[in-house]
Amino acid sequence: MPKCMIDGKEVEFTAGENLVKVAKRAGVEIPVFCYHPGLSVVAQCRMCYVEVEKMPKLQTACSTMATEGMVVKTNSENVKKGRAGTMEFLLLNHPLDCPICDKAGECDLQDNSYGYGSAYMRGSEERRTYVDVNMGPVIQKNMNRCIHCTRCIRFGDEIAGIHEMVAIKRGNDIDITTIDGKTLQTEYAGNYSDICPTGSLTLKDFRFKKRAWMLKKTTTVCEGCSKGCNMEIQHEGDVIYRCVPLENLDVNRYWMCDEGRFNYQHTQDPTRIIEPKVKAEGGWKTISWEDGILGIKEEIDGQKPTFLVGSDLTQEELTHIKEYIALQHPGATIQHFGTPGLTSTQQDGALDQILRMKSKTSNLNGAEKLGIAPLMNDTIKADTVVVMSAGRAKLPKINAKRVIAVGVYLEGDASQFDMILPGLAFSEKDGTIVNHQGIEQKLKRAVLPRGKCKSLSEVLMLLTNKKARVGANP
Template identity: 35%
Template sequence: MSETTGPKMVTLTIEGRTAVVPEGTSLIEAAKTVGVLIPHYCYHPGLPVAGVCRMCLVDVEKFPKLAPACATTVMEGQVVHVHSEKAREARTGVLEFLLINHPLDCPVCDQSGECELQDYTFQEGRAESRYEEPKRFNPVEDFGGDVLYVPNRCILCTRCVRFMGDVAHDPVLNVSERGDRAFIGKADGHDLTNVWAGNVVDLCPVGALLSKDFLNKARAWELDRSASICTGCSQGCNITVETRDNTVVRLKPRPNEAVNQYFMCEHGRLDYRWINRRDRLDQPQVRRADGALRVADWEEALDAAADTLRGRRVHVLASANASNEALFLAERLMAASGGRGWFRIARGAEAPLPGVPDLSLRAERAANATGARLLGFEELTGTPAIAPADAVLVLDDTLDGELPAGLVEALVRGATLVHAGTTLPAAIAGRASVVLPLTNHTEEEGTFTNLRGRVQRFLQSRTAPGLARPSWFVLGDLAERLDASAGFALPAEVFGAMASAHAAFSGLAYERLGLRGLPVLDAEARGLTVTDAVSA
């Protein structure tokens, strides 16, 4: 096979459907390509194959025995039956075995509703057990980190052991003992403190590994879910934001081969409480003649903001978690007036997940520093050069709740300040002429650009507090007042304008980003390694 031709393709029949897949593909993956999900427990596409649960046994013509679909590779002309009598019997057999010692505690189990044991039992239809003996019992164990182990529910699929060993390269879990005495074990003093350890909870197909953070918080079926992007660092892990009654209760990784495969780190996963904070800015405010900030309506506040900025050089101090769309509109204000844009960013230690190429908890702990840079913002180092005649727009930069040194001095000497943000730190409240309440990234939609130049969409998952408006909407209205340009009705329109105005984003269309994102076109030229330039 030469380098230019793709892998050799193999054609086979699965449940009467023709599948054409690359040589070496497993039956279980080949079946997915034709819409057949073969029930399984131990198999996970992000982990090495174990072949131990025996749930995915399928009937392959000319094979003497049922074959595990996860550990059997495709062969030309193969005919595979997933729902033959023989295969179905084997599956119901496995389910019965897995359930004999499994407690019927679904009513109090966090996994209930998203449990593969429940799902397959329902799907394969074995409602009754013939088991009459006492059930095995072992106490719940705290595995450290965010993880609890409930051995009674464990089906020994070993996904967690393989994740910690083969993906995290931190083998702190094992299978201990043997036979039906076996359980998932760990060594004393070696807890699941790895920053990637929380993935074992997602990987667990049953309720054996639980998140302490999510413990007893909600039933799976009460949750609303929407696609989003983690703001914990610049990796841009694809996530699902799960809310209950408009409150974010859990973040889960959303598969994206090109970014985070199936995983996310604990830093991102557990850092969501700020999204739900109650002290949000929820009404526009304008500083009155008496020197106090007072509530205003949006029209008045936007007019006041425009007046504050008009005729001055507008500098923008933006959050590195602002969307590309908001940053683009802010950048237009800067560009039109000759101002500059800065962002500040928190940093931490880089923590790679060794088993996945180019996946790491990044040192830059914000989602869109790359987008900011591409759009002409620079990281603020030292004192910003702000003249007394300038204006400053703070775009949700609430780092430390303090304004950067130099900005305060400039304000004292006559510079003006408009604050558009989700919260109002005291340091800003004392200085801003106008305060515009914005939605946070879970309350609006937009895009982030990750450190590899991949532009990824996030969707709205909860409603905004009070009168807060999406950042792109507010900045669009502000721009309309300042330069008489037309406003924007949709984030897609802002994105379109950005793509035509900025070479980096040219050729990209909001709709085409899908939910997995696309790389910016000259990412490579900019030294941004693009891991998967063709995937859409």
């Protein structure tokens, strides 16, 4: 492999790699603004200056490819002066907004200013200000903070496939905006906020709810479709504040869709059923777990109810269900359900040219691998039906004398059921899911179960036990 020298360290590279990437591998961080590994390189912010031997002027590391024997310095006096000059220029118009800016604590401008800028500025001109247009339900715009890196324009053009962000006017009057001031159309708008290196584009859903440094981060996988985008749940205590995509070049690269990003909101929906319930005259009656378990045992012990399992459940849950049925209800029918009109991975496919898949459940592939047959119709007729699912799988029409929900995540209308034992949301459990490519990925528990919800595996153990003893929630 070819080698070059970065700050005196010899480092290998592959042809076509730029100096930002190569330096990173050598443990040297080069500050950037306009460069993003998932977007084209434009080299317009001039933050990534480095000195390359035999080249008279400073070079931009993002647009300079490593070559055999190249000698690069990233911390010479010349480089420091160049970067400080860039910072001074970028901050000429930037407001002293950090204390009230949502990006504070995770802002590249803040970090690079602290690392490479100066505590003083020479300019005394008034800073320009903008009146911002409405960008739609996802993004809040504040152009006073913009440094014209054009990442957002390139994201729209190159990733979202929609030319909706543009730079109008030039020089001091430049404005990064949408065409004709329209609202954003893409269903991937949340990524604008992730890639903006300043607080110019922030998420409306997250603004002013929590400071970035107060959030705990749990690495997990989106359950929104069979793509399985890698993401981080950011939470404090048991409240989730936002989800952001994590890099996985084999699955979602750097991005995620808005549906997946905001899917967490359902887990905190006030209509979510978080206690065992039984249908009673005039509505629902809350019951204890003991009564719920005993009630269901009375209804189905020794019987062969039809089991409907969501293809949104994890491999561990589905395996446990199969074992439970083999032990307690041998010969009973088990079928998976999830997306109306889509019964197998053969019918799954891309919903757009970016990430989203047709299957609205995350583990269709896994359910198939476990040999569970699909429900072929959107209606099922049976005597007693037991439903187990995690919330994303869309319930079919059920025509049965008794419909029992066991370890089910449910919100809103629950009128199809006669009895409900509430289960966990994807953010409340560990487990394995298999995406449409056959890649196994792990869900990680970020928050504790809401209310009195229990894991499906615990509920199945209670149903299996001769003498069920129901413990407190973890």
